[in-house]
Amino acid sequence: MFGTGLLKGLGVTLKHALDTFEDDRDSVPDRYKGSLELGNNRRVIQQPIDQEGLLTIQYPEEKRLLPERFRYIPMLIWDSEKQEDRCTACGICAKVCPPQCIWIVRDSDENGKPMTRCSDFYIDAAVCMSCSFCVEFCPFDAIKMNHDYELAVYDRYPQLVYDMAELTVPLEYYAALWPTQYEEEQARRKEEEEQKRKQEEEKAAKAAARAAAKSAAAAEESATGGAAPRRSAAELQALAKERAAQRQAQAAEGGGSEDDAAAAKRARMEELKRRAQERARARKAESGE
Ligand code: SF4
Numbered sequence: 001m002f003g004t005g006l007l008k009g010l011g012v013t014l015k016h017a018l019d020t021f022e023d024d025r026d027s028v029p030d031r032y033k034g035s036l037e038l039g040n041n042r043r044v045i046q047q048p049i050d051q052e053g054l055l056t057i058q059y060p061e062e063k064r065l066l067p068e069r070f071r072y073i074p075m076l077i078w079d080s081e082k083q084e085d086r087c088t089a090c091g092i093c094a095k096v097c098p099p100q101c102i103w104i105v106r107d108s109d110e111n112g113k114p115m116t117r118c119s120d121f122y123i124d125a126a127v128c129m130s131c132s133f134c135v136e137f138c139p140f141d142a143i144k145m146n147h148d149y150e151l152a153v154y155d156r157y158p159q160l161v162y163d164m165a166e167l168t169v170p171l172e173y174y175a176a177l178w179p180t181q182y183e184e185e186q187a188r189r190k191e192e193e194e195q196k197r198k199q200e201e202e203k204a205a206k207a208a209a210r211a212a213a214k215s216a217a218a219a220e221e222s223a224t225g226g227a228a229p230r231r232s233a234a235e236l237q238a239l240a241k242e243r244a245a246q247r248q249a250q251a252a253e254g255g256g257s258e259d260d261a262a263a264a265k266r267a268r269m270e271e272l273k274r275r276a277q278e279r280a281r282a283r284k285a286e287s288g289e
């Protein structure tokens with residue numbers, strides 16, 4: 001029917017007007033109830049997620065409380081507990097960044113050996129598309145997304161190319177912006193540290209047990225005056241006697257004494273030697289030498 005769309009549009013406008021009226025009535029007597037006072041007439045107003053009315057905010061004095069997962073430009077974390085940058089200059093974030101707006105300069109020691117920290121870290125905020133890939137791929141929780149969106153400047157270069165000093169924030173700042181994620185990460189890190197500690201303790205206990213067994217064996221060896229014989233003296237004597245008896249029995253079977261057997265062996269060796277000499281002489285004669 002002619003004019004139906006127009007009526008629908010007006011209906012949507014009317015609904016928002018009524019919702020806004022209702023929201024305003026609910027917030028009487030103070031529409032700033034629950035807001036965060038920053039001083040100098042500045043405040044952060046929280047608009048509940050289920051509120052459908054159009055809440056007017058006097059920006060820039062008043063700002064909305066951003067949801068935790070809001071992302072703008074990345075920030076680097078300074079671990080206040082360990083007093084060090086979390087970034088190890090591994091370069092994974094720079095590799096995965098789709099518009100390639102991260103540059104990392106790895107630090108090195110006095111001998112020129114590369115170290116696991118940055119000497120500088122740059123992000124071109126004019127190119128960054130707030131995709132958060134760098135955060136997702138960082139294995140050390142060293143880079144997170146900042147909520148700070150008021151970055152307007154007159155010149156793009158160099159103001160929008162942030163260096164390490166401008167990007168770095170303390171861990172507490174991150175904890176305040178991302179409380180839920182921070183708690184989850186801390187719990188995971190604690191669990192990992194506990195597992196690592198247990199593994200190291202087990203490793204140390206095994207090494208101590210091995211060392212104790214080794215020293216016990218060494219003590220036993222020195223008490224017995226060297227390596228313990230595998231057979232006792234009486235056993236060795238009995239073995240020698242048994243071998244002598246076997247040899248005598250073999251000689252008796254061969255119809256002679258032990259000396260006869262040795263003499264026969266020697267004669268056989270002489271015979272073999274003589275034959276070898278004969279063969280050598282024959283080969284010499286054939287070749288005409
Ligand atoms: S921020 Fe993370 S991924 Fe990027 S270089 Fe540092 S440790 Fe590696």
Ligand code: SF4
Pocket residue numbers: 074096097098099100101102123127128129130131132133134135
């Ligand atoms: S948020 Fe995305 S575009 Fe921005 S620096 Fe990280 S990976 Fe690059």
